[in-house]
Amino acid sequence: MKSLSDVSPAVLLRVLQDTDPALASQVRACIETLIARNRDLDARNARIELERDALFAAIGRQGIVYDADGRVVVAGPTGENRIARSLSGTRDAPLHHPDGRPVQPEDLPGHRALRGEELESCRFVIPDRGEEEIYITVSASPIITGKTISGAVVTWQDVTGEEKARRHLEEANTLLEGLFENLGDIVGVQLPDRTILRYNRAGYEMLGMTPEEVKGRRCYALLGRTAPCTVCATGSAVASKKREVVEKFVPELGRYLECRSSPILDEKGEVAFIVEQLYDITDRKRTEYELRESEATARALLDAPEEMIVLLDVEGRVIDVNEMAARLFGRSREDLIGASMPGFFPPDVEEVYAARFHEVAETGRPVRFQDCREGQFYDVVFYPVRDAYGAVTRIAVTARDVTEMQRAEDALRKRTHELNERVKELSTLYAVSRIVEQPGISLEGIFRGVARVLPSGWEYPEDTVARITVYGCEYGTEGFRETPWWQASPIVVHAETVGMVEVCYLRERPEEAEGPFLADEQALIDRVAGRLGRTIELFQARENLEKSESQFREITQRSFDMIYTCYHEGGIAYISPAVMRILGYVPDELIGSKCQDLVVPSSLPAWEEGRTKIARGEPVEGLEIEFYRKDGSTAYLELNESPIVREHSVIGVHVVGRDITERKQNEQLRRQLFEQIERNIEQFAILGDHIRQPLQVILGMTELLEEGTATERIQEQVERINGYIRELDRGWIESRQIREFLRRHELA
Known part of the structure; x- marks a missing residue:
């Protein structure tokens, strides 16, 4: 049997009548009552739908009604439009957040309302798919029956036109703000009482402040003043209610400003705001001042130099001269103006000046040359002056007496040549020093190297040869030969002449202080010879020292006494073989150790007393100390000590120790x-x-x-x-x- 829910009331009545006529009459009455109520409910529902559609149309919104299971019950008044499909989650009509993120099905407004959320004017976007993007604001509320959510209502409003208008307004405001901020001139908005509302960027940069530091302060307070300016365009504009312009110097800023204050009137005709424009006219003011003084300045500039200045036209006539030119020509300025320039010079000089003048007039390029007359030197410049179209209309002529400068330059060139020679000599001395100080080089190597570099120190190195003779041996440059142009210096070792340093020019050269040689070249060869003499002495001293060290080493190796050297930092550096006989140690066993470690405790006070004297730089004699031998026995040593001093500091000690054990016994x-x-x-x-x-x-x-x-x-x-x-x-x-x-x- 079918479910009773699927059977109509008429069929149900026939079934009951066949079963129980009495019960059927009672049920009929109930069913007829229910059918009547359903007709009323259907009529009310149709009326409510009409009222709902009328309400949505009146408020400019549309809506969707969901049941408790999330099914769309009503979508009106146009349930098939693009917005309704998007809000109901139809796949071909997606819904996005304003930042571009798609709205997931579970986050649709209707579903959120079914979860108990209240949404008020949430903004969403329906993306463009070949059509115009739609912007909507959505509200959603749950329908609560009793305490249970039985459905939800979602309403929306199309705000696409409003969004477009808002965007256009934002773009216009951004453009206006950009224009305002980037104006090169200073623009500010202030109240009639001079309270600053804002400045553009140029204003903040002029004041060196931030917008927060400026806003709400009076304009004169920003300059550190306590009262308005005496001449104030804003005050005049508030009084006259029309645009006012003033110019003034602002010492706090160090600038001239043109202030233009334009009032903004409210609906009552009163001044609501003042738009102030500030133009920096410092350069213009300075230009005006400079223009007023230009003639005096130009005259001062013409008259101040010690050189002659003449201004000519293209015909060669004098337009203006300075006082120096008037003095040189022996005529007044008034007499010179209008005269022809070539007539001021002798014929031969006039021809040179005329040629230079025509060259400048034709080519338009400046010309500079030197005029030498009667032992005087003049630096002359012809300089073209062009008009606005680039044509040469004037020629300025300057002539400066450079006689002293020329002489100074000649002296400088001579001095430079001398200095260059000194540099060559110093380089030669440096090369000699480098050869002498080369590690491991022999005397023969030094003599050969010095002879090779010696010619580079002379004025004409390409024609210079050299030779060094020591103890009968010769070391010379290639191609050396004696010539009439010869220079020499003896090599002296321990007050005895042992050789000679010789330099020759291979061909004749101009006469100098000493024949063809400079005085400093003789000093150079003397210094080289002296250096070689000292080098020979050093080598001999080194050989003697090596012999002495060898003899000392032999004496210490064979000495009956124990001899050792000890440094504070490194301990024993050397100890003679006698230590084997006296203490039983091999010398290598004690290198780097401290002697104090071998001293018997009973001798430590005497040992410390000796160390104290050594630290003061005093020698110690006859110090008797008992030492431990390697086999554990002891031996008495009589020590004679002397401090090792370096750079005024004691760094160690030399010790000679004699075995006095038998004597002590x-x-x-x-x-x-x-x-x-x-x-x-x-x-x-x-x-x-x-x-x-x-x-x-x-x-x-x-x-x-x-x-x-x-x-x-x-x-x-x-x-x-x-x-x-x-x-x-x-x-x-x-x-x-x-x-x-x-x-x-x-x-x-």
Whole structure:
């Protein structure tokens, strides 16, 4: 069976009547009521649609109604037009945002309203597809029944004409703003009370301010003033209500300005705004001032120079002259004006001047030449003066006395030549120095190199040859030969002449200070000879030094004493082979180490005292220091030290160390012997006293006994012991004498 929703009311009634007549009558009544209500609803719906279309037409909008599922229920009043298709999402009618981004289907106004959004006058664009682009404003609202969104209403308005008008207005405003900002003259808008509303770019640049710094301030305040200008075009324009123009100098800006103030009247005829135009007329004012003074200035310019100035017409007649020309010709300015220029010179000179004059008049190019008469030199210039059409109508003639300048130039040329010769000489000396200072070069190489570069220092190097003779050996340039034009200087070594430096010209040259040679060339050859002499001395000294160093090295290598050199920064730099015998080290083992590391701690105070003296630049003699040997035993060394001084600073020390270990041991043995002698002397004295007293007692006791053999025997033994004691006394005396002798001779 079909669904009841698909069955008409009439069929439904017949079914019910067949089933239950009583129920059918009740249902009929209900159905008839419903059908009547539906007719009313259809009529109301048709009326609402008519009212809706009339409302859309009245407000100039169109609309679309969606149901809750997003289906278009109504699109009117013209549902098939391009806008309706775009808003409903038809594929062939896309919708774009104003920035060109396409609107996605889910972002269409109707769909957004169905999600509960309210859209108010959103702007969209329907792109051009062979037709004109359409600009619309769209509003969308959800339809809420109860608390549920049951549909949505979208309305739109075509604003294409408004958009075009807006764009035209923006373009016009942009053009007007560009014209205003880029005007070369200064334009400003201000209120009648002189409050600035704005300036164009030229105004801000003149003031050196930004628009924010200018806006709202009075025009005179921008110049640092507290009151309006005395002469003010704006004040006059406000009073007269018509355009006013004034010219004034503005000291704050250092300019002359022409101020034009034009009032803008409101509907009541009152001044609402003032448009102020400022023109920089500084150049014009200065030109006017210069024009007023031009005649005086021109006259001053003509009369000020010390050279003669004459202005001629194309016929050669004088139009004007300066005071110098009048003095030179011996006539007044009034007499000279109108006269013919060629008549002022002798015939031979007049011909030269006339030829130059005609050349300038015909070619229109300036001519310059030098006039030499009676030992005087004049620099003369004929200069054409053209009119507005380029034709030569005047010729200006200037003549300047350059006699002193000419003489100075001659002197300068001569001096320049001399300086060039000095430069050549210095270059030669530099080349000689470079040869001499070349590393590893021999004396023979130096002599050959110097002889080769020597001719370049003379005035005529192409005709110069040179030769150096030292200890009978000759070193010369190619093609050297002696000529009458000869110059020489001796080579002196340790006050003894050992050779000669010679220079010759191969052909005759003009006479100079010393024959064909300059005075400075003799000084040059003397300096070269002196340098060679000092170089020979240096080589000899170097050889002697190498011999001395070799001898010193041999002495140090064979020296019985230990010799070493130690620097503060690098430690031991050299130590002689004697260190092997004294301390047991190979010399290479101690290079770079510090001597202090080998000193026994008990000797460190004496060592530091020696270092202090060395730091003061004082030598140290007889410093006794105990060192550790490589095998751990110790050795005494007597050190004699001298500081190494460079640029007033102590940088190290030279040390000669002598092994005094045996001497120190002997000294220790002598001290022990002396101490033993002291003890013996003391024991002799004590022993004599200890024995002598008991013997006296024994001898006294024998006197109490009877004489007899025993008594005699005891007395004999006592006397014998006394003899021993006297021997001890003599030993004590001798021991004291030995002690005094040792002390006297510093042996103890």
